[in-house]
Amino acid sequence: MATDRRYPWKVTASSFLGNTLEYYDFLVYGTAAAVIFPKVFFPDAGGFVATLAAFGTFAVGFLARPLGGLYFGRRGDRRGRKPTLLVTLSVMGVSTVLIGLLPGYGVLGPAAPLLLVALRLVQGFAVGGEWGGSMIIVLESAPPHRRGFFSAWPNTGGFSAQILITGVFAWVYTLPEAALYSWGWRVPFLLSAVILAVTFWMRLSLKESPVFTAAVKTEREPDPVRSTFRENWRSLLLILGLRFAEALPYFLLTVFALSYATTLKIDKSVLNTAILVVSVLAFVSHGVFAAISDRIGRRPVYLFGAVVVGLAAVPFFWLLQTGQFALILLGYVLVLNLGHNAINAVQPAFFAELFPADRRYTGAAGGRELASILAGGLTPFVATALAGPGGTRWPLVAGYVVLGAVLTIVSAWLAPETFRRDLHTTAEPATTPRRRTSRL
Missing domain, CATH: 1.20.1250.20 (MFS general substrate transporter like domains)
Incomplete structure (x- = not known):
């Protein structure tokens, strides 16, 4: 250090x-x-x-x-x-x-x-x-x-x-x-x-x-990629599930919502302004949630964010349909600043701490980017298909977000607590969840 x-x-x-x-x-x-x-x-x-x-x-x-x-x-x-x-x-x-x-x-x-x-x-x-x-x-x-x-x-x-x-x-x-x-x-x-x-x-x-x-x-792993898939496949699967409640709402609110707003006769400038406001607030929320995770652990904060995303999915569309900027901004703050940001603030440490030192870069980077295709890249396409012509089937889109949140909640519950893990170890970390999290 x-x-x-x-x-x-x-x-x-x-x-x-x-x-x-x-x-x-x-x-x-x-x-x-x-x-x-x-x-x-x-x-x-x-x-x-x-x-x-x-x-x-x-x-x-x-x-x-x-x-x-x-x-x-x-x-x-x-x-x-x-x-x-x-x-x-x-x-x-x-x-x-x-x-x-x-x-x-x-x-x-x-x-x-x-x-x-x-x-x-x-x-x-x-x-x-x-x-x-x-x-x-x-x-x-x-x-x-x-x-x-x-x-x-x-x-x-x-x-x-x-x-x-x-x-x-x-x-x-x-x-x-x-x-x-x-x-x-x-x-x-x-x-x-x-x-x-x-x-x-x-x-x-x-x-x-x-x-x-x-x-x-010390003796290093000769092939980190092969070893990661052979010995850390559980962590890779956990990352796939952990990414849904983070990637889905982000791409939904910053990409899909812009096109969906046109069907509601809402000017895109309204949503762009809302995105700009929550982008500024994100710096505050990231600092707060990350600091909390250093005291009580990564899993509780991650679980909180996923639960908020799931609970706020349907209300977000209700608020969006009002066409009122203040209510639309409230929806964005709930989903992004309170839900997504709690996850996003903890994700770097949580993902990296899942892997031992000699495979940490391979596991965290490879796992996150493999998950990005399913959990993030396809979101605008899937949401558009679910909404249908005119966006009348928006409850299906909200249900899609809720399903993603549930997958993340399950994955976070099964994941081990990592905030006190020794980063220098090259041993395979345990994958059983810590039921009780002690405070510092």
Whole structure:
């Protein structure tokens, strides 16, 4: 452990910026795929088909993330957290900048969308290794009694990215149409180079995780991927279930709800403002829930968040249908700040602590990204299909969220308590739940 008390904050700031870049790159692509890419990269297709094609390139990134999680997880467990994070950051940032420089269909023809897909695959591959590594290097560098608190802050990167994207595109949309489709849409992608440069500079000055440094002095696992699936498959299954109550409400409220609101004649600016407010409040809620988890354990906080998500699913749609901003915001606060944020704040520490030191990066990153396809990436598609034409079958969507919450509640109940686990151990951790959680 570094003796400098400021060092854990430095590691945390670096990982926060890295995850902000990660989510910024992924979310800015989604925004462009909905508005810009159909005309720039798929002009020969009809409006609906072009939009589907653009969203298809968005989905490709999710398919590449598990591969990245396993590849970079193995690399991080064998070569170190710091050098691996420098690679993921560089690949992720450069691929995003290249998307911003990519000529459109009018210049390259069919090669333009093919190159777009290729860059999206590279982007998703790098993102798959960024989350796990950045969380783990913070966890393994933080004071033992505050691991949850420190590792929660990088996980607010999605909300800080949402704030940045809202501001950038608010300006981009003010441009004349000719400027918007020629160079204006490229600005958000090129701006990621600023975050990339600052974060890369910060990471160069970081030390290797003290846990990894200690682990290399012992006999290390020759193949972390094989060992993780052979010996830690229960933890991987637990992560799959634990992700539903976190990923479902996030993508439901930030993606599906925007399209569903149009069927209710609600202006998208109302929901965008609500998302902006809860994104700011997320910093407070993450800090509070993470600090609580360091005192009473990860499982109670995780269970609380999952129960809130399940109970608030139906009321959220009732509040949304009122069309009143104050009530809509209340729904967002209940589901995201009170439910989702309780889970999201604890998730980095909880997932990483499930695995021994020599397989921690592989298990946490690979498990989370494998689960992201089912628990997150398919949410907008499934919710749209369940809602049906005109969104009249919204109770099915709410039921979908409740089912996901139940899966998470069961998984959290079966999971072991981890907040006092020794991170240096390379032994297989117990998987039986701790019925009673003692307080510090």
